[in-house]
Amino acid sequence: xxxxxxxxxxxxxxxxxxxxxxxxxxxxxxxxxxxxxxxxxxxxxxxxxxxxxxxxxxxxxxxxxxxxxxxxxxxxxxxxxxxxxxxxxxxxxxxxxxxxxxxxxxxxxxxxxxxxxxxxxxxxxxxxxxxxxxxxxxxxxxxxxxxxxxxxxxxxxxxxxxxxxxxxxxxxxxxxxxxxxxxxxxxxxxxxxxxxxxxxxxxxxxxxxxxxxxxxxxxxxxxxxxxxxxxxxxxxxxxxxxxxxxxxxxxxxxxxxxxxxxxxxxxxxxxxxxx
Amino acid sequence: xxxxxxxxxxxxxxxxxxxxxxxxxxxxxxxxxxxxxxxxxxxxxxxxxxxxxxxxxxxxxxxxxxxxxxxxxxxxxxxxxxxxxxxxxxxxxxxxxxxxxxxxxxxxxxxxxxxxxxxxxxxxxxxxxxxxxxxxxxxxxxxxxxxxxxxxxxxxxxxxxxxxxxxxxxxxxxxxxxxxxxxxxxxxxxxxxxxxxxxxxxxxxxxxxxxxxxxxxxx
Amino acid sequence: xxxxxxxxxxxxxxxxxxxxxxxxxxxxxxxxxxxxxxxxxxxxxxxxxxxxxxxxxxxxxxxxxxxxxxxxxxxxxxxxxxxxxxxxxxxxxxxxxxxxxxxxxxxxxxxxxxxxxxxxxxxxxxxxxxxxxxxxxxxxxxxxxxxxxxxxxxxxxxxxxxxxxxxxxxxxxxxxxxxxxxxxxxxxxxxxxxxxxxxxxxxxxxxxxxxxxxxxxxxxxxxxxxxxxxxxxxxxxxxxxxxxxxxxxxxxxxxxxxxxxxxx
Numbered sequence: 001x002x003x004x005x006x007x008x009x010x011x012x013x014x015x016x017x018x019x020x021x022x023x024x025x026x027x028x029x030x031x032x033x034x035x036x037x038x039x040x041x042x043x044x045x046x047x048x049x050x051x052x053x054x055x056x057x058x059x060x061x062x063x064x065x066x067x068x069x070x071x072x073x074x075x076x077x078x079x080x081x082x083x084x085x086x087x088x089x090x091x092x093x094x095x096x097x098x099x100x101x102x103x104x105x106x107x108x109x110x111x112x113x114x115x116x117x118x119x120x121x122x123x124x125x126x127x128x129x130x131x132x133x134x135x136x137x138x139x140x141x142x143x144x145x146x147x148x149x150x151x152x153x154x155x156x157x158x159x160x161x162x163x164x165x166x167x168x169x170x171x172x173x174x175x176x177x178x179x180x181x182x183x184x185x186x187x188x189x190x191x192x193x194x195x196x197x198x199x200x201x202x203x204x205x206x207x208x209x210x211x212x213x214x215x216x217x218x219x220x221x222x223x224x225x226x227x228x229x230x231x232x233x234x235x236x237x238x239x240x241x242x243x244x245x246x247x248x249x250x251x252x253x254x255x256x257x258x259x260x261x262x263x264x265x266x267x268x269x270x271x272x273x274x275x
Numbered sequence: 276x277x278x279x280x281x282x283x284x285x286x287x288x289x290x291x292x293x294x295x296x297x298x299x300x301x302x303x304x305x306x307x308x309x310x311x312x313x314x315x316x317x318x319x320x321x322x323x324x325x326x327x328x329x330x331x332x333x334x335x336x337x338x339x340x341x342x343x344x345x346x347x348x349x350x351x352x353x354x355x356x357x358x359x360x361x362x363x364x365x366x367x368x369x370x371x372x373x374x375x376x377x378x379x380x381x382x383x384x385x386x387x388x389x390x391x392x393x394x395x396x397x398x399x400x401x402x403x404x405x406x407x408x409x410x411x412x413x414x415x416x417x418x419x420x421x422x423x424x425x426x427x428x429x430x431x432x433x434x435x436x437x438x439x440x441x442x443x444x445x446x447x448x449x450x451x452x453x454x455x456x457x458x459x460x461x462x463x464x465x466x467x468x469x470x471x472x473x474x475x476x477x478x479x480x481x482x483x484x485x486x487x488x489x490x491x492x493x494x
Numbered sequence: 495x496x497x498x499x500x501x502x503x504x505x506x507x508x509x510x511x512x513x514x515x516x517x518x519x520x521x522x523x524x525x526x527x528x529x530x531x532x533x534x535x536x537x538x539x540x541x542x543x544x545x546x547x548x549x550x551x552x553x554x555x556x557x558x559x560x561x562x563x564x565x566x567x568x569x570x571x572x573x574x575x576x577x578x579x580x581x582x583x584x585x586x587x588x589x590x591x592x593x594x595x596x597x598x599x600x601x602x603x604x605x606x607x608x609x610x611x612x613x614x615x616x617x618x619x620x621x622x623x624x625x626x627x628x629x630x631x632x633x634x635x636x637x638x639x640x641x642x643x644x645x646x647x648x649x650x651x652x653x654x655x656x657x658x659x660x661x662x663x664x665x666x667x668x669x670x671x672x673x674x675x676x677x678x679x680x681x682x683x684x685x686x687x688x689x690x691x692x693x694x695x696x697x698x699x700x701x702x703x704x705x706x707x708x709x710x711x712x713x714x715x716x717x718x719x720x721x722x723x724x725x726x727x728x729x730x731x732x733x734x735x736x737x738x739x740x741x742x743x744x745x746x747x748x749x750x751x752x753x754x755x756x757x758x
Contacts, residue, residue, distance in 0.1 A: 005344045005347070006350075006584055007587060008347050008561055008562055008563050008591050009346075010548075010561035010617065011559055013548060013549075014548035014559075015546055015548070017547055017649065017662075020658045020659055020660040022659040022660060055538075055624070056538075057624055057626050058536075058572065058624060058693070069524055069525075071522075073623065074569075077568075098576055100567065102540070102619065102621055103542065103544065104525060104526040104529065104542025104544050104617075105542075109546060109617055112563065112619075144568070146569040147569075148569050148623070150523060151524065151525050153524075350581055350588065351584065351585040354581060354719050354720075355719040356720070357720065358701075358719045358720025358721050359721075360720070361720060361721075362700075362720050362723070442720070447723070449723030449724065450718070450723055451718075451721070451722075451723050452718055452720045453703075453717065453718040454717060455715050455717070456592055456595070457596050458597060458708065458712045458713060458714045459712060459713055460713070464716065464733075465726070468726070
């Protein structure tokens with residue numbers, strides 16, 4: 001591995017103390033009954049979300065979202081002149097997405113250098129957002145979306161999509177619709193909506209088919225799906241049911257997101273006082 | 276030998292040679308005791324569009340360590356040297372152009388940052404760039420007995436409990452740059468600044484002598 | 495800007511020697527061993543501390559590692575590009591590392607678990623979320639508060655297997671020896687000195703200066719990376735402002751830590 005000369009360096013190898021636990025906390029998640037955090041299985045029981053717009057003074061638009069312990073923020077810069085000019089940019093704008101995890105965001109410390117996971121997430125974020133943005137209104141310019149995950153407690157991609165669309169709206173970028181997103185973890189015949197980090201990553205005792213994760217990005221007022229990402233193995237029926245559950249989850253987010261946006265607009269341009 | 280009372284300031288023997296490289300527009304080597312640095316200046320030359328500043332020249336400082344690649348420490352020293360040079364150079368006379376200063380460490384035996392500054396100043400002079408004033412670097416170490424040592428060696432640096440480097444301008448002997456390590460009291464800081472100001476006179480005298488020697492030969 | 499200076503007033507209505515409102519929030523990141531979020535006006539800095547186990551070096555068998563890094567992601571301002579850290583971020587990382595070493599905020603010896611065999615590595619990752627000037631001051635506050643918030647699990651070495659054993663139920667805090675706090679200033683042509691500059695003021699200034707002092711009024715750092723020169727009296731002014739600032743911030747940190755404790 002090439003040494004990183006642009007950061008203060010530590011020792012070459014270091015290990016997380018969680019590897020040496022003398023009483024390893026047995027991560028046994030119940031495969032039946034209520035989930036570890038008390039939420040219900042097989043119901044679209046999403047964690048309550050907290051959203052806020054316009055926190056970052058330097059950005060054109062920004063948003064912060066908190067769902068359970070998952071905390072992430074997104075800033076939008078632009079539209080500004082594109083750095084690289086190809087022919088495609090003459091007619092329509094370019095949307096760039098960058099998603100990063102803070103080194104302290106996961107139970108294991110991450111590196112500062114962007115890993116392949118971050119790049120995959122950036123790409124999926126891009127795919128989910130692009131159909132909603134009126135890029136033809138921004139010829140020869142680029143809109144930058146930066147997402148920073150401060151704490152990862154599951155369903156990061158789903159919340160990143162919601163947060164990014166909120167930041168885009170806050171920046172006043174013309175869009176066809178908001179993009180909301182929700183994810184589920186399918187475990188055998190049951191599913192868990194808005195899974196936590198442990199629920200996302202544990203390997204189930206119920207082996208075999210119908211094990212997987214699904215994230216759906218959804219345009220609520222157009223009733224269209226803009227992004228779908230799934231891994232694992234699921235039957236066709238389970239997948240369709242999963243997509244439906246995700247859409248239901250998105251609708252649960254909708255009023256919260258709308259309120260946050262309305263609040264930000266009201267703050268930016270207070271309605272004329274009636275006197 | 277370097278131990279100084281408040282009255283006299285002792286520096287290691289220093290030496291300088293200008294215009295010793297043929298490719299750069301200006302060059303100098305500066306030697307303080309066993310510490311030795313080579314400096315080269317390129318420019319004013321064409322600047323990359325991304326780095327262009329519309330009303331002045333863009334100065335870049337690059338430090339090459341003796342072995343290996345430059346690290347975060349070098350980057351921080353580069354910043355200190357660049358901003359010191361920017362303050363003394365009249366950069367607005369060369370708008371939209373680039374200046375590059377390359378500093379190569381030949382040997383490090385303490386007081387490296389001050390040696391960088393001195394080499395940089397001599398190289399800029401050699402390149403004939405317009406400057407508002409000259410500057411020099413002085414390093415002071417406070418050892419465990421509370422004594423102030425100017426121009427310490429690497430061994431003395433290691434034993435010291437505080438280390439300070441100042442860049443001083445020749446016009447009013449004021450502090451252009453300051454970089455410190457270790458903790459010290461306000462009184463000690465003031466003493467060190469006073470000592471450095473005194474030491475700077477010697478260095479400026481040396482600058483003058485060495486330039487005079489060089490041009491008396493040429494003419 | 496110059497118009498403002500004539501009136502001894504700043505664009506945001508502050509006086510020349512007035513800091514922006516400083517708010518502090520600690521322990522908000524549960525995946526980190528310790529964390530703090532600092533807001534200095536609009537400037538927002540988050541610091542997360544992650545502790546890992548490693549072998550000490552041969553040269554310093556009784557010492558652990560403290561690895562501070564400052565990151566200025568493109569998220570925090572349009573002036574930063576994606577990619578590896580730029581000069582400003584690198585210089586800030588080095589500055590923070592120097593402050594830790596100079597002030598003896600925490601001693602590397604305290605991080606040793608067994609001499610020559612095992613020690614702690616404290617990764618202090620500091621990240622800017624909103625860049626509106628004076629990040630160095632905010633970084634030091636975030637670092638100090640996060641370190642005070644850090645809890646390390648107890649580690650023993652098993653005599654038979656020589657493998658470390660971590661008991662996550664027994665946790666202890668770090669010993670914080672000193673409380674260094676910084677105060678940054680901007681100079682305009684050696685005549686005007688302002689404290690706690692915003693990003694706009696920073697870009698217009700002719701020199702910047704950061705003074706770091708601890709509770710015993712000793713200076714831990716006088717960092718002035720070039721720029722226009724500064725007279726002795728002005729320097730003295732900066733130092734005395736820095737010492738009062740140290741008191742204010744230490745009080746703030748103690749208050750916040752106290753309130754977090756009572757909540758639990």
